[in-house]
Amino acid sequence: MSSSSSVPPAALRSPPATERGADASMGVKGAKPSTKRRGKKKGKGRKALGLTIDDDPARMCIVCRAAGTPSTLLRFARSPDGAVGFDVNNRLPGRGAWVCATAVCLHKATEPKHGGFARAFDAAVTFDAAALRAEVPQMLLSQVTDRLGLMRRQGSLLLGRDEVIRRLVELAAVGLATDLSDNSRHEVRERAPGAVFLVLPTMAEVGAAVGERPVGVVGIPRRGAEALQAAIARWVGVGGAAAP
C-alpha cells in the first residue's frame, strides 16, 4: 500500500492550471520553481490572488541589497511621466524597483537624496516622499483586509473565538486583532496550544472587511493562508500594525 502511494496516477499529479493557481501564487515557501517550463511568455504567472510569480523570483532591495521575492518585497513602478508609485499587487507594467518591506528601507528609498529610484529606473523620477510613506502601509492594510473579505465571501473564514477553537484542526492559523485585549489574547492562546497566530488589523477593521461587527479572533483556512500571511508580513514589516 505504501509502496505505490509515492507515484500517484498522472491525473492526480496534474490538476488543471486553474486549480494550481492558488498554490502557485503564494510563493512564500522558498521552494525553487521547476526549471522545466512549458512557456516563456512574460506575465504567464499572473494569478487571481494578486501576487505575481515571475520566471525568476529573486529580487534585490535598492537600499540594502538584501535579496527577496515579489511576495516579500515592495515593488515600485515608474509611470511614463516619471512618477513613482507603490505597486501593491506587483502588476504595473515596466521595470520595477524593489524595496524591503521594512520601515527603514521604505524610509531610505523615499528619501529624495538617496536617489535609489532614479538609479533603479535609470531615469528621472518624481515622487512625494511623505505621501508614499503614508500610502504604502495603507495599501498593504487594504490588501490584508481584501483577502480577509474574500475568504469570508468564500465561506472559509471563521469568526469569533468559540467557533475558532471548536474547528481549530481545520485551520492554517488563528488571526488576532491588534487591539484584542490581553485577557482575550491569553485565553485564545491557552485554548489553542500549538496554533500559528497571525497579527490582524484592529477589530473594527477586521469586522468591516468581513461585513460584520468588530471581530477580534478569526480562523484562517488553509486555502489562501500563505498569500494572506505574506500580505500581513509586508504590512507588519512597514510598521502598519504598530498603530494603536
Ligand SMILES: [Zn+2]
Ligand atoms: Zn532593504
